[in-house]
Amino acid sequence: MRNILNNFGSAKVWVPTRSSEFATILRHEKLVQASLLLGFITMFMVLGLDVQYMLDKLPLLVVTIPLVLVISFCATVLACLLGLIAALSRLSNSPIYYVPAKLYVSLFQGIPLIVLLFILYFGLPHLNPVLLLTPIQAGIIGLALSNGAFLTEVFRSSVLSVPEGQSEAARAIGMSSRQRMWRIILPQAARIALPPTANYYIFILKDSALVGFIGVAELFSTAQSIGQRDFKILEMLLLAGAVYWIITIVLSSIQTKLEQRMETAYSRET
Amino acid sequence: MYSETNQTMSKPMLTIQNLSKSYGEICAVRDVSLKVSKGEVVALCGRSGSGKSTLLRCINYLEIPDRGTIRIGPVSVEAGPMTRQMSQEIRDLRLHSGMVFQAFNLFPHRTVIENVTEGLTVVKDMSKHAAKSAGTRLLEKVGLADKSDVYPNRLSGGQQQRVAIARALAMNPDLLLIDEPTSALDPELIGEVLGVMRNLADDGMTMVVVTHELGFAVEVADRLIYMDDGIILEQGPPDVLIKNPETLSLKKFLGAIATRSQELALI
């Protein structure tokens, strides 16, 4: 059994060289995690946490989950659209296209989401009463604008990751740049971009908690209002946090399974 | 010294006039002029950095020359600022030529037959049915008709390169540009690709091949061109050049190849 040990100061770090070793450590690790969780819960219970209350209010929070999922999904789709357009513009050689794209990315990567949400929902009507958005509209648009800027970079780098030979082969056949982009480059770039994009759905889901501040009755804001009303803020925060955590874990494992399936689909071809 | 007037020059298929290409300070191709007649097979060789690949890639404007004119068949493009018109001319140039790459560059998200017909359906606007039958015929020619519906990453290197050749041929080019077709292949697969190229030459295809396989050059090529430092140092019938190199550069080049094959022979 060959372990490669490294000492950073006194900490021994271990890089697994055999999968069987890895499996044993993993089992131990899961055990530790489970016991830590139980430890946390008991600690809080000892300190006077009203667990019964939490269980009572759980259904009220669970009810908001579909809304959260839908808002996140719409925002993700819109963000992908924005990201794609911006990425394609960004990749262009002509300044007329890439300068606005760069500006969009810089602007919306630099403005905090909460500020953007407030501008969209509270600020715009102040400017001009015509510009009225519902909380959900403002929420989705804000999430999409902000995350779209980040997705632009993801898409752009995935397009740049496609081997240049592909572009050359397409050009040698006589394809126009539009044909080349849509038939050869983008399909391959999409495959590369899929894992990080799926990750973004989870990021957006967590970001969506901020939408509660502009009036959407979603998970976080519901928890907050119940907690403030009943003076059980801590309980509701823990509850909401736990729900988010579980959703994240579930979505992540679905994503991992899908990625594994796609991996095997390609490796089967080798 | 090889003179082009010696050759019975049928109307040249490819004419390169005063081609120059630099990358910043480095001059890859210096004022090269060249004529290739129809049906002629030209082997282009030289050390790495001699400009041979750059020259080849300038022919179909994958690299943009700084100066010079390229003519393939009826289409001619002169180096200059890129305009919409020039882009169209370049596309025409590419429709008259086909290229085979060292790294094959097959489209991984398309099957073999789809790779071959991609150009036909997309660029030449052929119907799917017509394209498929044309493609199948080409695959038969390179011996891979049975692998039509397979994805490229299931094929060996030699098979992939043969598909790449079929894909280039699908566009019915006047001229085939082949860039080190066997350099990325395991030795036992080189033969099948060279065999296909020999058949093409026998069928009368005009070819310019950048290659290290001097055996192929001797057997198939009508002319060997040796480049160094961006210019053509020597050109002529392959066997003549290899037996009697005139310049020191070519002598050294051949010497290096000879020692390598000697080393292999000793094993």
Add this chain to the structure above:
Amino acid sequence: MRIHLLDQFSLIVRQIPLPVREWAIRLILLTMILLLLLQLGLDVTFMMQWTGFLLSLTPLVVLIALAALALALPLAATLTLGRLSINPIARGSAAMFVSIIRGTPLIIQLFFIFVALPQLASVGPDWIQKLLVLSPTLTAILAIGFFHAAYISELFRAGFLSVQPGQWEAASAIGMSTSQTKRRIIWPQAMKFALRPTTNHFVMMLKDTALVGFLGVPILFQRAERIGSQNLNLFETLLISAVIYWALTAVSLKVIDIIDRRVFSQ
């Protein structure tokens, strides 16, 4: 050779050096946006009045972010070592910690620290109470620091694992057994990989400070909001604060880029 009008135009335009063209387009774009906003009723004089004040609130934002960064980096390193350790307790705890923090929105963690710690402290003796009741600013630094530490530790871990196994073998082949020499080979390589994404997190920390105001002490964003809603000029003040954040992040990215280039292009 006929040259189309459009081609002629683009040829002329291309003569203008690229940076000039870029700036021209940026200027035109921003002017168009400004005109649009003015059309919709933007109150420019109000903005000019209040910009100075809002700018003066900026240093606090930067300070909070820097403090959070100072907290996050060593914490992230510790977490990474924990994640990669042989000791299952260390692995498990670190993994759980990272999982929870990455699986929950920052706002919840922020409120949690703000609310939970005092409540925990109320059970204990007086001195713990004094210790654990934190000002909103301190809470923010803790929350933001912890939050990004979890993400940065993942980056460190990825950087660490991306160092080729060959390096380890080469090092042990040479006979390096001391921790310090291995630290010299593996850690720098891991860091080179992980540094750029890590610096992005500082920029994120700058933006996360906007959430602090919800704890009761108004920071830049909340001050802007209050001023604006009082004067019915909410859009203008929010716009100013948005631009300030944007400027902060843009400048930070530039600075990071410069440092990146100076330090890492040898």
